[in-house]
Amino acid sequence: MKRQTKLHRTIGILTAGGDCPGLNAAIRAVAKSAMHYDITVVGFLDGFRGLVENRFVTLDDRMVSGILTVGGTILGSSRDKPHKMDMGGTVMDMTKVAIANARRMHLDCLVCLGGNGTMKNASRLIQQNGLNVITLPKTIDNDVAMTDTCFGFDTAKSIATEAIDRLHTTATSHHRIIALELMGHSAGWLALGAGIAGGADVILIPEIPYDIRTIAEFLRIRRQSGKRFSIIAVAEGATAVGGKGEDGGGASGGKKAGRKKAERSEEAERPGTEAHQEPLMIQEPMVNRIVRELQLLTGVEARMTQLGHVQRGGTPTATDRLLCTRLGAMAGELIAARHYNVMVGVKGDTCVPVPLAKVAGIVRTVPAEHPWIQAARMVGTCMGDRL
Ligand code: F6P
Numbered sequence: 258m259k260r261q262t263k264l265h266r267t268i269g270i271l272t273a274g275g276d277c278p279g280l281n282a283a284i285r286a287v288a289k290s291a292m293h294y295d296i297t298v299v300g301f302l303d304g305f306r307g308l309v310e311n312r313f314v315t316l317d318d319r320m321v322s323g324i325l326t327v328g329g330t331i332l333g334s335s336r337d338k339p340h341k342m343d344m345g346g347t348v349m350d351m352t353k354v355a356i357a358n359a360r361r362m363h364l365d366c367l368v369c370l371g372g373n374g375t376m377k378n379a380s381r382l383i384q385q386n387g388l389n390v391i392t393l394p395k396t397i398d399n400d401v402a403m404t405d406t407c408f409g410f411d412t413a414k415s416i417a418t419e420a421i422d423r424l425h426t427t428a429t430s431h432h433r434i435i436a437l438e439l440m441g442h443s444a445g446w447l448a449l450g451a452g453i454a455g456g457a458d459v460i461l462i463p464e465i466p467y468d469i470r471t472i473a474e475f476l477r478i479r480r481q482s483g484k485r486f487s488i489i490a491v492a493e494g495a496t497a498v499g500g501k502g503e504d505g506g507g508a509s510g511g512k513k514a515g516r517k518k519a520e521r522s523e524e525a526e527r528p529g530t531e532a533h534q535e536p537l538m539i540q541e542p543m544v545n546r547i548v549r550e551l552q553l554l555t556g557v558e559a560r561m562t563q564l565g566h567v568q569r570g571g572t573p574t575a576t577d578r579l580l581c582t583r584l585g586a587m588a589g590e591l592i593a594a595r596h597y598n599v600m601v602g603v604k605g606d607t608c609v610p611v612p613l614a615k616v617a618g619i620v621r622t623v624p625a626e627h628p629w630i631q632a633a634r635m636v637g638t639c640m641g642d643r644l
Contacts, residue, residue, distance in 0.1 A: 266365045267297040268592055270316065272330040273304035273337075273371040273378065277397045277409030278573035279581045280330035280370055285321040286585020287368050287393075292318060294593045299362065304335040305378055308367070309342060309351040311358050325578060328571045330370075338378050356387035365389060366592055372396030372407070373620055376600065380617035389597035392613060393584045397569055400444035402619035403611040404602035408584065411576040413440070413568045414450045420564050421455025421488060428486040434476060434551055434559035436489040438544040440568050444622045445492040447568070449629050452490030452638070459487065459639045461547075463494035464623045465630075467641025469547065473554035475639040480557065487557075491544050495641075583608050 268291055272280050288298045298316040301307030314320065314332075324331055339355040341348055359367060366389040369379040379390045394401040397413035417439050428435045437457075441447040445462020452460035458479060461467045476487050544561045552559040573581070580603070587601045587608040599610035623630065634640060 265297065266294075267299065267363055268366045268368060269299050269301055269308070269313065269359065269362070269364050270332070270368045270370070271301040271304055271307060272332050272334045272395075273369060273375040274334065274396070275336070275372070275569060276330050276334045277395055277569050278328045278412040278571060279408040279577040280332075280334075280395060281324040281327045282573055282578045282581035283370050283393055283395065283408060283585045284316070284331065285324050286582045287370075287588045288316045288321045288585075289318070290586045290589020291592055293589060296365070296592065299364075300332045303333040304337055304371075304375075305339045305355065306335050306337040306342065307332070308355045308358055309337075309339060313362075325582075326572050328573065336374065338374070340378075340381055352381065352385050352387070356382065356385060359388050365595075366391055366597055368393070368588055368592075370395050372398060373401060373618075376401065376613065376617040380613045383598050383613065389595075390613065391588050391591055391597060392600040392616075393581075393588060394600060394602060394616075397440060397447060398442045398444050399446035399450075400442065400621045401600075401616065402621045403600065403616045405605065406580070406603050408577050408580045409569070409573070410446065410450075411580070412571070412574045413447055414454065415574050416568050416571070417447060417451030417490075417564060418454040420562070420567075421451060421457055421490060424488055424562060425456070425486075428488055431558065432485040434487045434489065434548070434555070434557050436491050436544050436548050436551075436559070436561045438491045438493055438542060438561065438563045440564070441492045441494060443494045443620060445494070446623055448490045448492035448495070449623060449633065453629060453633050453636075455488070455490070457488045457490035457638065458484075459489040459641060460633060461489065461495040461641045462492045462623060463496060464625065465640050465642050466496050466498040466500065468498045469550050470554065471644060472547075472639060472641055473551055475644055476551065476555050476557065478644070480555070489547070489551075491547060495543075498642075 291298050299313045300316045302312040339352045340350045342351045369375050369392045379392050382388045394404045394407040396407045397409045399407050399410040401407050424435045439448040445464050548559040548561040584601045600616045602611045
């Protein structure tokens with residue numbers, strides 16, 4: 258790292274939460290634009306944990322070259338929160354340590370690339386009178402507030418759409434019902450977007466509780482009209498009318514159950530923790546039950562597919578590469594102007610700074626009257642609530 262002088266400036270970057278395609282493109286854009294202003298850039302490893310444990314690399318031009326198209330994140334990621342961090346089996350508030358480490362490095366600003374959890378963690382670092390922060394909205398769930406879109410979403414939507422295309426051909430050959438479970442946490446953007454783009458016959462999202470008998474009736478009418486296969490796109494957070502599946506949750510046991518599962522599996526990876534010694538409880542995905550019930554109600558053979566982390570892997574689309582470059586370049590401009598404590602959001606054709614206080618803690622779900630829902634209904638897609 259360059260020697261600090263009064264004039265010389267240093268920023269840090271970290272990637273936190275679930276990874277997604279485009280993170281490297283965004284790291285590259287932030288770093289290159291900061292370097293353009295002769296600002297030194299360091300990258301913390303494995304999200305906020307790297308900041309707490311003082312693990313970082315200097316990101317020079319060579320380090321960020323050739324990564325535009327590469328999936329994942331060269332910095333690594335984690336769901337660790339500074340205020341509740343597992344330190345060798347004991348959960349501790351490491352906020353002060355994170356802030357002290359950043360201060361010792363004379364960081365002007367910490368750029369955090371992440372989704373809703375990251376927005377909250379980053380804003381806590383500001384509130385504790387600690388750091389200047391800038392965030393970029395990253396998540397395949399597309400559920401960050403105050404931005405039209407998040408990077409990673411377009412790539413995941415394309416992967417999910419291709420999966421639906423492929424399921425179409427096999428469902429047609431065997432005259433089957435096939436349900437595809439897609440990620441999205443408690444928002445339906447991914448299932449809705451890919452469902453429409455892939456021409457799914459039924460789309461189930463958390464924002465619209467479904468009635469299994471309505472879906473069965475829709476499929477029966479569809480079959481009577483000569484269409485002998487059906488594709489159902491199911492968001493992982495989708496729930497039946499009345500709110501509860503057998504285990505009280507959504508397609509994968511509900512968002513809370515899903516998060517608990519993720520937290521437990523992170524703990525289980527760490528030797529020495531209790532969870533490491535216990536076998537993980539794997540819940541039956543509710544998409545299984547949807548398929549089972551539909552097979553019973555319609556008498557048509559049904560199958561299910563869970564796309565899982567395939568949705569988060571691989572190279573970003575051109576749209577995401579472009580978006581990441583624009584968001585990162587805008588972050589560079591804001592850093593140069595010392596305009597801090599904002600998220601760089603997308604508004605129409607422009608990237609705009611939005612106060613982080615207006616973003617943190619808010620999940621942007623699909624509004625009931627959203628044009629995508631209206632378009633889906635207009636082309637005859639069943640949203641699970643009515644025929
Ligand atoms: O938030 C991104 C996301 O991929 C969600 O869609 C999904 O519910 C979750 O992360 C999965 O988390 P993990 O990779 O920790 O299992």
